[in-house]
Amino acid sequence: MxxxxxxxxxxxxxxxxxxxxxxxxxxxxxxxxxxxxxxxxNKRNSLDRTLVFSLTGIILFLMANLFPFLTFQYEGRVQESVLFTGVKELLVQDMWMVAILVLMVSIIIPLLKIIGTLYVLLPLKVNRRPWRAAFMFRLVEALHPWAMVDVYMLGVIVAMVKLSDFATIVPGAALYSFAALLISMAAASAALNPHEVWEQLDVADRI
Ligand SMILES: [Zn+2]
Incomplete structure (x- = not known):
């Protein structure tokens, strides 16, 4: 009770x-x-703001993975890369442990975090408690430190600065989407009020 x-x-x-x-x-x-x-x-409109930033995050995540990330122009050669190219290159060089780590922190975990947040919050918006909501919300909270979109972005900027000495680098739509994803994920985290989510889950139980 x-x-x-x-x-x-x-x-x-x-x-x-x-x-x-x-x-x-x-x-x-x-x-x-x-x-x-x-x-x-009690953060103002916490649930709505977290939902908006998470939904924006899903769109930006798709754009970051589907569009070209960077284009290298070097001695007449042009090479286009997507977000997944870095992981693929690491696998080609047999650095599969690093490849898995990069894949997890830059693609899989951010995606799980956004989907998990939407899975819990969207039904709460209509006072419904999703299946295994407590487990899912705890998982979302636990994944938070592992979604290292910001660290990945910093690595990309450092690489771009170093490579710019001998190659022309053209940022693609995915790079801008990834930068915007970083901001939307930070905004969703700032807007989220875990205390309110637990309260709402409690209310949804009673309905
Ligand atoms: Zn105290």
Missing amino acids: SIPTGHRLIACQDCDLLHRQRLLRDGERAKCTRCGAVLYR
Whole structure:
């Protein structure tokens, strides 16, 4: 049976002090009375903003994988690469461990993170609890540090600067999409309020 807000207790993650939970207004946050740590917050339109940035993320992810990433022009030769080319080249050079790592952190995990977020949040928008929602949401939270789109982007920029001395490099639509994906994923993470998602899952259970 669900306990109504106001009668629920919440423990501070830092010092374990118990507090009675209360409803917050938009933009408000509750702090621990003993150590000052943030207990939970009420981000404005958190669910809607996370959904918008995640849906944008899916479109940008598709564009980043389907369009040309970079074009190299060197001594009359032109070579076009896509996002997956880096992984393929590493496999050709027998560096399969690095290839799998790059594939995971730059393609598979970001995709799983976006799909997982949409899987949990879209049904919540209509007060439905998706199948195995708690497991999926925990997975999304756990994947967060492993979606290293930003690190990959930094590597691409460093490589572009180094290669620009002896080759002409033309950024493709996928590169811009990937950069925009980085921003949309960061915005989705900033907008997401895990506390609210757990609350909504609880409400969906009661309907
Ligand atoms: Zn505390």
